[in-house]
Amino acid sequence: MSSTLSDAFRGKRLNLQHKLLDFTSLKELPDLYTWTEPDEYPAGQSLASESVPVIDLDGPTAVNVNLIGHACKTWGVFQVINHGIPTALLHNAMCTSRSLFTLPNEQKLKVARSPDAFEGYGFARISSFFSKLMWYEGFTNVGSPLDHFCQLWPQDYNMHCNVVEEYKKEMKKLAERLMCLILRSLGTTREDIKWAGLNGDFKDHPSPLNFNYYPACPDPDRAMGLAAHTDSSLFTILCQNSVSGLQVLREGTGWVTVPPVSDALVVNVGDMLHILSNGLYPSVLHRAVATRKNRLSIAYFYGLPSDLQISPLENLVGPSQPPLYRSISWSEYLRMKAKHFNKALSFVRV
Numbered sequence: 001m002s003s004t005l006s007d008a009f010r011g012k013r014l015n016l017q018h019k020l021l022d023f024t025s026l027k028e029l030p031d032l033y034t035w036t037e038p039d040e041y042p043a044g045q046s047l048a049s050e051s052v053p054v055i056d057l058d059g060p061t062a063v064n065v066n067l068i069g070h071a072c073k074t075w076g077v078f079q080v081i082n083h084g085i086p087t088a089l090l091h092n093a094m095c096t097s098r099s100l101f102t103l104p105n106e107q108k109l110k111v112a113r114s115p116d117a118f119e120g121y122g123f124a125r126i127s128s129f130f131s132k133l134m135w136y137e138g139f140t141n142v143g144s145p146l147d148h149f150c151q152l153w154p155q156d157y158n159m160h161c162n163v164v165e166e167y168k169k170e171m172k173k174l175a176e177r178l179m180c181l182i183l184r185s186l187g188t189t190r191e192d193i194k195w196a197g198l199n200g201d202f203k204d205h206p207s208p209l210n211f212n213y214y215p216a217c218p219d220p221d222r223a224m225g226l227a228a229h230t231d232s233s234l235f236t237i238l239c240q241n242s243v244s245g246l247q248v249l250r251e252g253t254g255w256v257t258v259p260p261v262s263d264a265l266v267v268n269v270g271d272m273l274h275i276l277s278n279g280l281y282p283s284v285l286h287r288a289v290a291t292r293k294n295r296l297s298i299a300y301f302y303g304l305p306s307d308l309q310i311s312p313l314e315n316l317v318g319p320s321q322p323p324l325y326r327s328i329s330w331s332e333y334l335r336m337k338a339k340h341f342n343k344a345l346s347f348v349r350v
């Protein structure tokens with residue numbers, strides 16, 4: 001599958017030299033990292049009553065179906081607590097991530113993402129759409145991390161592989177549980193969408209993992225961690241450390257911070273759920289601002305079997321509500337995203 005994802009991104013070359021900054025030695029921002037354009041959207045004054053919903057997955061299912069449906073419709077993002085993923089595993093995954101990004105540059109560059117590849121270490125994958133660079137380092141994994149990890153940690157690769165494999169296994173279980181709740185909130189049953197592979201019958205159900213690192217920045221107001229984008233997944237499950245930086249765009253308010261909540265995971269709606277829900281659950285524009293402290297996050301993109309055609313759910317369309325999006329496979333959509341970035345959804349609109 002990683003080759004299919006790479007194929008989807010082929011042609012969108014990062015037209016940049018692969019010259020990574022040693023962020024730790026910098027006292028001020030180099031010009032290439034200075035974002036001076038005024039932001040298109042205001043910074044929102046987030047009122048207490050206006051904060052991103054936190055949903056307790058131990059709560060009654062019927063209540064959670066409503067809460068999740070409402071959060072997807074109105075926010076495009078929510079946080080979950082009591083999600084069943086052991087705290088120790090979240091901690092270990094963060095330790096692996098920290099260990100990766102604090103390796104010497106020459107070590108990390110052994111697994112540098114080549115210009116047209118999907119996996120590996122380097123700039124933000126969305127960098128090619130911007131003239132400035134982000135205060136960011138990332139590592140993307142699809143499939144087994146073994147090859148890359150052997151190069152990164154010739155001695156300790158086994159331990160880190162086990163952590164990442166276990167993390168992906170647990171994330172998949174949580175994603176399937178959330179998917180069932182989301183589908184119920186849309187009035188659809190598991191039976192209606194056998195294709196979703198919720199019973200594990202699809203082997204090709206790729207869900208890439210992004211390790212994100214935002215090094216402490218000397219001038220965060222003029223830098224950008226990760227520029228505004230929507231995710232191409234059905235939804236994304238994000239684990240963030242205790243440093244705040246993630247913001248979502250809320251209509252009528254502006255950028256609202258998604259504060260780190262101890263042991264909580266952030267879930268945000270991606271473009272494929274947007275299509276599946278016929279626009280009822282819009283994919284949310286989000287970004288990560290730069291900060292004075294080191295910030296880490298791990299994003300699990302819950303994907304779809306790459307060649308499976310999906311279209312708005314049958315129960316959501318009818319004579320009074322025609323389908324707003326044509327049928328499309330994830331791999332085709334990823335190719336469109338690689339070309340049109342945040343405008344890709346408008347090219348799928350009928």
Ligand SMILES: O=C(O)CCC(=O)C(=O)O
Nearest residue numbers: 210212231246288297299
């Ligand atoms: O680091 C974050 O908070 C956001 C990361 C993100 O949006 C992504 O990996 O797609």
Ligand SMILES: [Fe+2]
Nearest residue numbers: 229230231286
């Ligand atoms: Fe994202």
